[in-house]
Structure formats: structure tokens, C-alpha cells
Amino acid sequence: MKVTRLNKGFRRYGPDYRFGDQVDFDEVRNTFGFCTISIGHWVTKTERFLSANLVYDALADLAQILNIPPKAIGLRGTLNFSFGTGGQLGVQAHYNSASRTLALAKNAGAGAIAHEWWHAFDHYICKHMFTSPSAHGFASSYWLSNIQAKSHPLNTILSEFYKACLLDSTTTKPSAYFNNAVKLDKEYKQLYFSKPEELTARAFEACIAYYADIRNEFLVSGVINSDLEKAGGFPCSLLRPQLSQHVFKYFNVLGDALHHQRG
Template sequence: MSYIPRIASNFKREGPDYRFDDQTDFQEIKHTFGFRTITIGSWVTPYEQRIGANLIYDALADLAQILQVPPQVIGLRGTLNFAFGAGGQLGVQAHYDAAARTLALAKNAGAGALAHEWWHAFDHYICKKLFASTTPLSFASSLWIQCNVTYRHPLNLLLDQFFKQLFLSDNTDQPSQFFQQAKALDMQYDLLYFSRPQEMSARAFEACISHNPKILNEYLVSGVKNSKLQKQGGFPCLDNIITLSDIIFHYFSELGTALHHHCD
């Protein structure tokens, strides 16, 4: 039986101090970020809960800060469930279960995958806001490949622009360089994963988060810059990341502004 280390707390982070060194807990995370439910695995010790809660709170607060949205947006209007050390998949550090609308984070190995998996949750949630014809398991990025955006709201048009930049070459209907790179990775590893639209969009999103100039949080996102996957073409090139960041951060900023005005 191999030894599994307790959850580490020394992830590099440079960003605002939200807690002022106070200990938080998962109930506060649920309330602050608007999750529907939070489940803690029975094998998570009280010590691991305390460390994990602080790391997750700061990472989600950093995500909201980077996106310029109210913290409650992270819970996707109270529809997203969160699991820590429970409900994951064997050998997988983090996982989004669309059927259960649950973002599951492994207690010892989930660090760095939070932004990627949150995008999956958002991509799933936002699908019905863009398209008239969806299924309960549809993702917006995947459906975008198949049909045009139905609801032409200005916010939706920004997402439409994001997907176009992501999947297509400039001013053409030809696949983007990023798609070609992802397809080559699939051929190299003999699988269909890297070129799936929902995986391409999640990697693009985490690359945007990783390259934001204001906040660094290795628990939120890591394994992008100077990684083996980056060198293999698993992420968009830097110029493309800058363009994608401009679009997606504009989208969330506009969303945040709209929600603030609605609350006022």
C-alpha cells in the first residue's frame, strides 16, 4: 500500500488577502460562492478539511476576482454542487460530472485543476442560454461546432466570438491551429480527448487564467506555463491566449456589471 501524503498547503499564491489569516470552512464556501451543496468525503480528516477549505476559498475568490464577477457567480446561480475528497473518479485529480452537476476535487491531487473543471461546469450551465435545442448533458463549446448560437444576446455574442477564435482560423471556416495541434496529440496518444471541443475550451480557459497579470494561484491553475503539454501544443499559443483572454474576460466583466446593476 503506497503512502498518500496529507494535503499540502504550500501552493504559490500572489493575490489579495480575503480572509486576513482567518480559518474558513466549507459552510462559508457554500454561502459565499453560492453552491447548491457541498459534500466532504468520509476519509477527509478535520485537519485536511481546514487546510482544504482555506485553499479552495482563496482559489475561488481569486477566480471571481480575475473574472470580475460577484462570488455567487461561481456557484452558477445555485445549480453547481461541489465535492471535496468525495464523488471523484479513481486516478483523476478533479472531475466535473455533468449528470450530477458536481465539481469533484480529490483531497490530495486536485490542486491546479480547479479552473479547468469550473469551466466545464460553466460550459455545461451556459449551453441552454445560447442554444434552443439542447440535451441535459450538452456543452456549449461542443454544440457550437454543430450549430449557430440561437439567442443573440450581446453577452452570448461574446461567447460566440470566443469559440470562433478558439476553433476556427482567422476569417475562415477552417479549423484553427490549436485544433490541429490537439488533433495531433490525439493521434500521438491514440485517443479522442485533446481535440474534443469541451476539453479544448477548458484548456484555453485555464491558460487565460494562468496568464492573467494580476493574480497567481497554483491551487486554482497550474501545469500550463512551461509544461510538457504546452510544449506539445496542448494549449493555444501565447498570441492566441492574449486574444482569447481579451474576449472571455470582457464577457465575464460585462456579466458582472450586469449582475451588479440587477442587484441594485
């Protein structure tokens, strides 16, 4: 493991994948199996080089943490990636389900990759988990709607993650985590924190932040001891171990299957 301080003070503790070499976004696309990568016109050459290294290490860390092949990050070549192009005012990163694009802002996207990648996964897996979902459907939302999942061992494990995240121990009422999110929505007069896809995305990034041996603030940050965590926006210390057990079991089983296919 190597401790490094990334651009603008972001810290990383993890394997040295590049051994000091510079990568470009073509290598990011090829290594992680993205369909396309788009770079904004206002991204300078220096920014391209720096950001390519940061994105490469963050995605490699995510693949390592989840025990999946790097190319699986691109969700079988269906996921697009953009850096410094388009964007939304005040948003550091977002996932666009219409274009299947994970978009990272040029100067403010650090720390949001794990969260947004979960959205991409939650969207991608919906058609594999449920019959005839909408084009923009998220599996977490479909699961909460009591739609019957397709029979598959992986779907069973993922269902346990959704159940622990969204329902209480009786499985008949919303979880405390869900209820806290509803309170946050009322406070901010919006519908955001309590959406199933947002609840599961924050749960996923909390598992990465708390339980991964690798630390990368470009991959995930703003979770531990954050104001949002103190307000109940992330799973509590009692729920986190249960969630991490399910989510890491899911990706370990998936990873073993994918590694076996490659072998």
C-alpha cells in the first residue's frame, strides 16, 4: 500500500497501479470498459493529465475494493463517462440514466465517484433483476414497489441489501435510515434524500468509506463525521455492518464469477 496526497490535498492509501506512469483517458476507457469518454472543451491539457490519473486510481481502487475485474466498472460496455462537459449548476457529479453517463465536474467532482457509480449500477442491474422495467428504472425503487425479482442467487443477495437499507427489522415498516431521510426532505422542502436510489447510493458509499482497506478521497469523501451523517443522512453505526456484509458479499460473488469467466 502507498500513501499519497492527491491534487488539492485529497489523500489516498492504496496499491500503486501506475508505478508513477501518466495515463490518459483512452486508457481509462479501455481499462474500465466504458462505452465512451467525453472531455469538455475547457479542460486544459494539464487538467486532462492530472484528472486522468486521479480517475484511473479511483476506479481501480473501486474495482479492487469490490473484487471485480476493472472492465466490470463499465457495466459490460454500457456506461459512458464524461469529465468537465455539460454539468449541472451546484452539482459535483451526477448520473444521467437517459444517456447512461457518469458525469464528473471539472473542479468539484472529487469524492462523488462511488456514489454516482452506484446509481449507474442500480440502473444497469434493474433489467437483470426485474422483468420489463422502464428505461430509466432503478432496481432499488422497483424493489421497494414490491415488484417480484427474477430468481437468481445474486438477486437474492442484492435484495437483502435493499431490505436492510429501506425496511426495519420487521420488514413491514420503513427503516430508521429511511425515516431520517424523510425528515431531511421536509427540512429542505424537497424529495431527494428519501428516494430509494439515493438511500442505497449513500449506503453504498458509506460501506466503501468505513470498511474498505483502501482509502481514496477522490473516490469517496464527505461521509465520515460529515454534517449530513450527523443529521442522519447516512446509515448509523448499528446498520452499517449489516449493509456492508450484504454489499460486499454481492460483489465478491459477482467478482468470483466474472474472474472465473475470464480464466
